[in-house]
Amino acid sequence: MSDIRPIAPIDTTGLKPAMPLTALPKCELVDPQELFVDGSYQRSIGERGHRQIRRMIQRFCWTRFKPPICAYGQHEGKRVLMVLDGQHTAIAAASNPNVDLIPVMIVDAPETSAQAAAFVGQNTDRLAVTPLQLHQAAVVAQDEDAVTVEQVCQRAGVTVLKGPAGNGRYRARETIAVTTVSGLVERQTAMGARRILEVLANADLAPVTGHHIRAAEYLMTNKDYCQKFEPQDLTTAISELFLTAEDDAKVMSHAHRWPFWKALAVVWFRKTKKRRLHLRVAA
Known part of the structure; x- marks a missing residue:
């Protein structure tokens, strides 16, 4: 469907339009x-x-x-x-x-x-162009990096919005953290980024924030954590903690002087079911 629209004047009721005081540029x-x-x-x-x-x-x-x-x-x-x-x-x-x-x-x-x-x-006297606007324009322009980010999100079940939700209410799996997603793809490749975003999407976070992405990336790539749980178990923990995790993370972040996303990762990890370690016994 075409999104082309003409330039049209807005309602100026109650305004006093200024008379230009200088010559035309x-x-x-x-x-x-x-x-x-x-x-x-x-x-x-x-x-x-x-x-x-x-x-x-x-x-x-x-x-x-x-x-x-x-x-x-x-x-x-x-x-x-x-x-x-x-x-x-x-x-x-x-x-x-x-x-x-x-x-x-x-x-x-x-x-x-x-x-x-x-x-x-x-x-x-102008609106700054936001990262979301730049991303959408780059996708339309078929910029390779932007298209990759969009495809990774789509395949992970995450929807990149064109702007913040007007009423502040987001649906599950929506995100406006396109800059964080772009950095994730750059660091972890498209496949790695998709695995991380899928964990968050399947937890039905609304929205998926930059803090969520950083926390999940930390747990799923850091050697001290990534081998101790299954991705689906992290999803379960995130879902179960959706009412309390961020409040607990704020307290932990303040107490330990950690970045909020790191404290959130630790809160999630503590709740996540751990893998059983199978030890080989020599015959």
Whole structure:
């Protein structure tokens, strides 16, 4: 079924729509190496930023490109374009020898104070893209990693939601912990991740949280625990403890200063039926 919908205005009853106080922005092609950044209100690029820029250089594609927002300002007596939003994008483009010009959107903010206000607006007057939204878009785009995560969840009986439950009520086997699931697949391979998620899905957790996933992974992969129980017995323990496990884990986490997921794993393990150890007796 198609999910294509037109852009339509919402009901503005009770609102007073603002009249734009500046000129309409214009778009131009510029050399990214001719752009400037004002350090008085924009942070310098740290280690994390450099890693992001390197990824952008390696994956550079116009379909991923967001034009930086710029405004004309003064630097050493010259009129230059200042980047208000998108300095990582501009640096990545300037670093790519295959890119000569980039489109930028130029807004009317000639003073530093106006540029700083525009920077704040660009970074507050928008909704951040969530990991769930990125995952769903990546699945539609047939991104290999995202498709693998989706397939692992489906085969384990876990449903990845498109967003948090509107009323806060989740159904059994639903999850929004897509980042944790992705890390699980990366660490344990698709098959290993599926085995772990199946244990949680079969316990009918609602929802399957990141803490649940971390706790189950710890028990099913740590050499001190994984050989002492059957996966189905861990599922049974989780089901039987669904009313008390998290409260007990909070107490244990505080007492031992453990991460919550680790305390939860220990609570589950104590309840789980243990395997019988068969000792071979020499003839």
